[in-house]
Amino acid sequence: MLYMRSIPDDRTTRAVIRDEALRLLAAHGPETVTVRQIAAAAGVSPGLIVHHFGSKEGLRQxxxxxxxxxxxxxxxxxxxxxxxxxxxxxxxxxxxxxxxxxxxxxxxxxxxxxxxxxxxxxxxxxxxxxxxxxxxxxxxxxxxxxxxxxxxxxxxxxxxxxxxxxxxxxxxxxxxxxxxxxxxxxxxxxxxxxxxxxxxxxxxxxxxxxxxxxxxx
Amino acid sequence: MLYMRSIPDDRTTRAVIRDEALRLLAAHGPETVTVRQIAAAAGVSPGLIVHHFGSKEGLRQxxxxxxxxxxxxxxxxxxxxxxxxxxxxxxxxxxxxxxxxxxxxxxxxxxxxxxxxxxxxxxxxxxxxxxxxxxxxxxxxxxxxxxxxxxxxxxxxxxxxxxxxxxxxxxxxxxxxxxxxxxxxxxxxxxxxxxxxxxxxxxxxxxxxxxxxxxxx
DNA sequence: CAGCATGCTAAACAAGCGTTCAGCACTTGT
DNA sequence: ACAAGTGCTGAACGCTTGTTTAGCATGCTG
Missing domain, CATH: 1.10.357 (Tetracycline Repressor; domain 2)
Structure with a gap:
């Protein structure tokens, strides 16, 4: 597994999760989309989403x-x-x-x-x-x-x-x-x-x- | 528990479930509403809903x-x-x-x-x-x-x-x-x-x- | 009155959910 | 070079979900 974090710009892993969540939530709605689906789309583990946003609800907000x-x-x-x-x-x-x-x-x-x-x-x-x-x-x-x-x-x-x-x-x-x-x-x-x-x-x-x-x- | 089924009209238990489901689904959406909630609103057991409609999806249809x-x-x-x-x-x-x-x-x-x-x-x-x-x-x-x-x-x-x-x-x-x-x-x-x-x-x-x-x- | 279908419940089941936890890899400050 | 901190994972936990099953009470039919 590669840990890439070369330049300190905005497109952090955090931003990638946010973008993928936006895409999936728009398409299917917050009740249907699971944390695991967002994690898979962003190429991260489910735990990391909670680590960054506190909860699924936190991410949605x-x-x-x-x-x-x-x-x-x-x-x-x-x-x-x-x-x-x-x-x-x-x-x-x-x-x-x-x-x-x-x-x-x-x-x-x-x-x-x-x-x-x-x-x-x-x-x-x-x-x-x-x-x-x-x-x-x-x-x-x-x-x-x-x-x-x-x-x-x-x-x-x-x-x-x-x-x-x-x-x-x-x-x-x-x-x-x-x-x-x-x-x-x-x-x-x-x-x-x-x-x-x-x-x-x-x-x-x-x-x-x-x-x-x-x-x- | 009372088993009331006096007249063979339309307002069967089945119809009551349908009406309560309609009310709850309209208000909160199919993803949010649970079979147990509908059952409670209709005053029946969750199993009866499956018995009558096959599945939650069947009831929705x-x-x-x-x-x-x-x-x-x-x-x-x-x-x-x-x-x-x-x-x-x-x-x-x-x-x-x-x-x-x-x-x-x-x-x-x-x-x-x-x-x-x-x-x-x-x-x-x-x-x-x-x-x-x-x-x-x-x-x-x-x-x-x-x-x-x-x-x-x-x-x-x-x-x-x-x-x-x-x-x-x-x-x-x-x-x-x-x-x-x-x-x-x-x-x-x-x-x-x-x-x-x-x-x-x-x-x-x-x-x-x-x-x-x-x-x- | 026996027999069988119907309406219904209570309990249990497997699967999937959001979330927690212990720990690894790596960077940073001293 | 060592300690602390961050980003991140994999496995597990507790809970809720839709659904299944076994069985009881009732009504219909011969």
């Missing part, structure tokens, strides 16, 4: 926090001035999915982990959703101030509707891939999904179909 | 099928002629959530079980989603034929968008309840949710706010 940090970094680009660009039918139309797609590779386990996080009854999940909701409200506010969208009769609910619609793509990704024959979160899939979504946001279900550059007389 | 049957009966009212009413901004606006709310009590475990079904990688979940997608496509077709909505540039994707938006309410119910301070699937909550949703479908994000009965000059 550390992965949660790690995912939260990564998302927070990505969400940073949506706050402040540029926040109004979110959901803007006229602008580049940066939805959450598009932001994630721009930052993560197509096969990243993070969107799947996000899904589990949002649906799990954990503080991390609640925190993340609250953060996204605040972001959605701020974006709607910005759009309203800029005259690009109406806040509606019930802005709190309208922001929730917009967020829910955006997140549905993550939550139902697998089912949508099955019926559509393509992954709506892939680069190709989004070129079909986003226009339909934005067309509805722009003019509702009755709006005239806009070919690449089209006006209605 | 029977509950899946039972839920599928109940939903199928409810979905029946949406097919055919009346299918066009689904998602119709002008009509009574019967979304999936409203249909379910009309048929089920507020504390029914079925919406929560539906969520798990749709997100689980099971044939039952895939089947149900496919069924709902076909329904959504048919509804959009009907609306288009009636001139009440445009099919969009990509009808297959548009139907998926509408379905995903509808289902998001079920999937994110708990999180939405937290940030909004009310359950959007309750009778009261839907009076706030539906108008915002329909307002967007009717005219997009820029549409003028419609008070109960309002025209735009």
């Amino acid at each position: 550390e992965v949660d926090q790690y995912v939260l940090d990564v998302f927070e970094a990505m969400l940073g680009e949506l706050t402040g001035e540029s926040g109004a660009k979110l959901l803007d039918p006229a602008a580049g139309a940066s939805s959450l999915s598009e932001v994630f797609a721009r930052h993560l590779p197509d096969d990243s386990p993070l969107p799947t982990y996000l899904r589990r996080l949002l649906l799990s009854e954990t503080d991390a999940g609640r925190l993340l959703f609250r953060r996204l909701y605040d972001l959605s409200r701020a974006a709607l506010d910005g759009l309203a101030t800029a005259g690009l969208a109406a806040p509606g009769n019930d802005p709190a609910v309208r922001a929730a509707v917009l967020l829910a619609n955006d997140l549905a793509l993550f939550l139902l990704r697998d089912r949508l891939t099955e019926v559509l024959g393509m992954d709506p979160l892939s680069a190709e899939g989004m070129t079909r999904w986003a226009p339909e979504m934005l067309s509805i946001y722009a003019g509702g279900l009755n709006a005239a179909p806009p070919p690449p550059q089209g006006d209605t007389p | 029977e509950v899946d099928q039972y839920v599928l049957d109940v939903f199928e009966a409810m979905l029946g009212e949406l097919t055919g002629e009346s299918g066009a009413k689904l998602l119709d901004p002008a009509a009574g606006a019967s979304s999936l959530s409203e249909v379910f709310a009309r048929h089920l009590p507020d504390d029914s475990p079925l919406p929560t079980y539906l969520r798990r079904l749709l997100l689980s990688e099971t044939d039952a979940g895939r089947l149900l989603f496919r069924r709902l997608y076909d329904l959504s496509r048919a509804a959009l077709d009907g609306l288009a034929t009636a001139g009440l909505a445009a099919p969009g540039n990509d009808p297959a994707v548009r139907a998926a968008v509408l379905l995903a938006n509808d289902l998001a309410l079920f999937l994110l119910r708990d999180r939405l309840t937290e940030v909004l301070g009310m359950d959007p699937l309750s009778a009261e909550g839907m009076t706030r949710w539906a108008p915002e949703m329909l307002s967007i479908y009717a005219g997009g994000l820029n549409a003028a706010p419609p008070p109960p009965q309002g025209d735009t000059p």
Whole structure:
């Protein structure tokens, strides 16, 4: 057995365990995945996981926090001035999915982990959703101030509707891939999904179909 | 111990086990809930569950099928002629959530079980989603034929968008309840949710706010 | 009334789980 | 060079899991 620990950088054995745990937990969930499976995937013994993280639950919490940090970094680009660009039918139309797609590779386990996080009854999940909701409200506010969208009769609910619609793509990704024959979160899939979504946001279900550059007389 | 089996109706011990399993599985998931927990909730011994259903997995499949049957009966009212009413901004606006709310009590475990079904990688979940997608496509077709909505540039994707938006309410119910301070699937909550949703479908994000009965000059 | 199936329980079983423990290999500070 | 500390393993422990088995009480049928 080789003990390799040449440079004191970040990719320690600890980080490898964290990454493999993230991958497996995203794919199968914390109840299904065993400590032994994670240990095998990381090429270590089960005991080492407890040594590093205290317990299986400790590891899960550390992965949660790690995912939260990564998302927070990505969400940073949506706050402040540029926040109004979110959901803007006229602008580049940066939805959450598009932001994630721009930052993560197509096969990243993070969107799947996000899904589990949002649906799990954990503080991390609640925190993340609250953060996204605040972001959605701020974006709607910005759009309203800029005259690009109406806040509606019930802005709190309208922001929730917009967020829910955006997140549905993550939550139902697998089912949508099955019926559509393509992954709506892939680069190709989004070129079909986003226009339909934005067309509805722009003019509702009755709006005239806009070919690449089209006006209605 | 009493052996009560007076009338040969449906509410057999078997049905009690099925109902308790449904309740517990919806609330905590199949991986978390144990056979002993279900047995205790139903007031029987763990062995009896295996005796009736073969295995824990067998019980889960029977509950899946039972839920599928109940939903199928409810979905029946949406097919055919009346299918066009689904998602119709002008009509009574019967979304999936409203249909379910009309048929089920507020504390029914079925919406929560539906969520798990749709997100689980099971044939039952895939089947149900496919069924709902076909329904959504048919509804959009009907609306288009009636001139009440445009099919969009990509009808297959548009139907998926509408379905995903509808289902998001079920999937994110708990999180939405937290940030909004009310359950959007309750009778009261839907009076706030539906108008915002329909307002967007009717005219997009820029549409003028419609008070109960309002025209735009 | 004998006989057999049915509904059901209590106890036990093997397997798998998360976790603990004793100890080896190696690095670091003195 | 020696002691202390870290990273890590392999085996074991106690517990819980789904499932099996033996057997009892009841109801149906000839």
